[in-house]
Amino acid sequence: MMKTICVYCSSSEAVDPVYFQAARSLGEELSSRGCRLIYGAGAIGLMGACARTVRDGGSPVTGVIPEALNRPGIVFEECDDLMVTGTMGERKALMFGNADGFVALPGGYGTLEELLEIITLKQLHYHEKPIVMLNTGGFFDPLIAMFERIIEERFAKPGCRGLYRVTDCPREALDYIETYQPGPREEKWFSGAGGSPEETDGSGNGEQEKENHDIYR
Secondary structure (H helix, E strand, O other): OOOOOEEOOOOOOOOOOHHHHHHHHHHHHHHHHEEEEEEEOEOHHHHHHHHHHHHHHHOEEEEEEHHOOOOOOOEOOOOOOOEEEHHHHHHHHHHHHHEEEEEEEEOOHHHHHHHHHEEEEEEOOOOOOEEEEEEEHOOHHHHHHHHHHHOOOOOHHHHHHHHHHHEEEEHHHHHHHHHOOOOOOOOOOOOOOOOOOOOOOOOOOHHHHHHOOOOHH
């Protein structure tokens, strides 16, 4: 069965060529395995580099873009399927719902927001899909260091290290996704002094919080 891989990455044309090479290498690996790419439908930056490589390699590309960004020169016109949404939230939900796994290339605020959201949803058991950071040139090292501080200071449990995989090799990234088996579930919340075992956001309204996330199921 063809796997659909969601790729989060930058639309910047100004970044170092090493990042463009990483995007193209990931695209080559996706197409060589017959994977479908689903991504944010950009024609520029790492988004365009990855999508063109997948398309040139003979694999399908699905782009998802909000109407506000659906403009010539921004959207990749050669997508096999182009989904136009009303909002950014709908865009992310469609990408999430149609993906079997996720790869984050280096990127800016939007890439990091998408990556952190998909990790958080996995932590909260809204999905059990594999997540990989493609750590080209050590780009994600500061973020991983921040994650370690979060764990050390007990804002998250040590088991959260298993929510994602980090590699600088596209082949290893897709090997991980293809062979991924979900591990044992761990509750997010600490209990005891300074913490609460209840699954709420502190408002006492855990059921409402769960309902708010149901769009991602």
